[in-house]
Amino acid sequence: MQIWVAISNNDLTSLDHKEVVLEGASLSDQAGNLSGAASQLRFSVVRNQLHLTLPGQAARVVLGDQIVIAAKGPITVMSIKRAGGKGLHPSYLGEIRVANLNGKLRVSLRVGLDQYLRGVLTAEMPASYHAEALKCQALAARTYALKPRLPHDSDNANVCDSYMCCQYFAGLGQIDERIERAVVATAGQVLTYQGQPLLALFSSNAGGHTENYENCFSDPVTNEFPPAPLPYLAGRPEGKFSVAAGTEEFLRYLYQATAVKHETQISMDSWTPKFHWQVKLNADALESQMHHVVEKLAAAKDTAPFVIPPKSGKFGHIHGLEVLKRGVSGVAIVLKIKTSTGDWQIKKELVIRKAFANTDIKLARLSSARIFFAHDYDNLKLLKNLTVYGLGFGHGVGLQQTGAQGFAKAGFDYKKILGHYFPGSNIEVM
Numbered sequence: 001m002q003i004w005v006a007i008s009n010n011d012l013t014s015l016d017h018k019e020v021v022l023e024g025a026s027l028s029d030q031a032g033n034l035s036g037a038a039s040q041l042r043f044s045v046v047r048n049q050l051h052l053t054l055p056g057q058a059a060r061v062v063l064g065d066q067i068v069i070a071a072k073g074p075i076t077v078m079s080i081k082r083a084g085g086k087g088l089h090p091s092y093l094g095e096i097r098v099a100n101l102n103g104k105l106r107v108s109l110r111v112g113l114d115q116y117l118r119g120v121l122t123a124e125m126p127a128s129y130h131a132e133a134l135k136c137q138a139l140a141a142r143t144y145a146l147k148p149r150l151p152h153d154s155d156n157a158n159v160c161d162s163y164m165c166c167q168y169f170a171g172l173g174q175i176d177e178r179i180e181r182a183v184v185a186t187a188g189q190v191l192t193y194q195g196q197p198l199l200a201l202f203s204s205n206a207g208g209h210t211e212n213y214e215n216c217f218s219d220p221v222t223n224e225f226p227p228a229p230l231p232y233l234a235g236r237p238e239g240k241f242s243v244a245a246g247t248e249e250f251l252r253y254l255y256q257a258t259a260v261k262h263e264t265q266i267s268m269d270s271w272t273p274k275f276h277w278q279v280k281l282n283a284d285a286l287e288s289q290m291h292h293v294v295e296k297l298a299a300a301k302d303t304a305p306f307v308i309p310p311k312s313g314k315f316g317h318i319h320g321l322e323v324l325k326r327g328v329s330g331v332a333i334v335l336k337i338k339t340s341t342g343d344w345q346i347k348k349e350l351v352i353r354k355a356f357a358n359t360d361i362k363l364a365r366l367s368s369a370r371i372f373f374a375h376d377y378d379n380l381k382l383l384k385n386l387t388v389y390g391l392g393f394g395h396g397v398g399l400q401q402t403g404a405q406g407f408a409k410a411g412f413d414y415k416k417i418l419g420h421y422f423p424g425s426n427i428e429v430m
C-alpha cells in the first residue's frame, strides 16, 4: 500500500514552504516537464504560480501547478533540516510531489506504508526497546497512518510528518534490524474497533495512569471540547495504587513514591526518568512571560476557544495557580491563573502545557499536564517562587511507549499490551 506524507517546514509547525530545494541522482518527472535528468531542482510560488529553477537557468512556470519527481535512489530536501538526522537535511525513498496549493508551496512524499513505518519507528521508539514493545509501536503507527486524528484530505495527503500533528517521520535513515523485524512480523496488522481502524494515539510516558481521550483532545473537525468519548481510549491504571486516581493527592502520591523508592517499581511505566519531573519558576520569570504567552494563546485561532479571560480582560500580577478540574489520571482539564485583575481560565491539556512556555528557562511547554503546584510567598504575601511538579511526558492517551516497554519486559506479548491500552479493540490484517 502506498501513502502520501505531507512534509512540514523546518520547525514542523506548518506545511507551507517558502522554497523547496530537491537534490538526488537523475531527478526526473513523469509528465516530462524536465528535458533531461537533473541533480538539483529549486521551487517557489511567485504570483500564485509554481516556479522551477534549474542550476544556471532562469525560473520557469510549472504547468498544472504541480510536479511529481522521481530519482535513482533517495531524494534529499535541502531546504529543510530534521532533528534525528543530526541537523542534516532529510532524505526520502519514493516520489516527491511539489505543488502550488492555493498559493502555498507544498511538498509531499509518496511512499510504501511499511517503508514509512520504518522511518516512524526509528524516530518514535529506541530500537533497544523490547521486541514486543516495538511491535506495539508498529501497530499503533500503521493504524495511525490509516486514520490520523486530523484528516489531511485537503492537503492531498494521508498524514503529515510532524509530531505536533501526526507522528514523527524524519525520512530515510539507517534502519535497525530490530525495527525491521517489528515491521515485518506485524505486516498488515491494524488496530480496529467495530471493524474500522481506530484512532491509535500514543505518547511517551503516562506517569502511572493513562487518560481518557475526551479529557485531553478537542474534536478535530469542530474543535468542540470535550468531544464525544472514544470507548477504546479510556484511561487505565498502570499499577495497583493505594490512593484513588484522578485527584491531586494521587499525583502527590505517585510523585513521592518514585522519588523515595527509586529501586521499587510502583507501576509499569515508573522505570524511566520521564515518570516524574519538576519545574521551578521565580516570580520575575513567571510575571515577565506568562501574560504574553497567555495573550498569544488567547489570540491564536486554534487555542483562543480554550483561554477564558476575566471581566477586566487584563492579566495582572500573578497570585497563584490552581487546577479546577482533572481527568481520571489527574490530568489538568481546567487551570485557573489568579491575577490582580481577575482570574484567567486555561482549558485542555496541550494549551495548559503551552501556557508555561518560558524562554528564561528554555521551556517550550510543560512535559505533561498532570501537575500540581507549590507556591512560595514572601512576608508581603507576594508570590516569590512557583514549583510545578509533574508526572509523565506527553498527553498519556492510548498507548504509552514506556509502559509498553514495562509490560513487554514483564513477559506480556504485543497483543495483550495493546488490549490493555485500547480496551475493546481488535487486531485485523488489512
Ligand SMILES: [Zn+2]
Binding pocket: 148, 150, 152, 159, 160, 161, 162, 165, 166, 167
Ligand atoms: Zn498531521
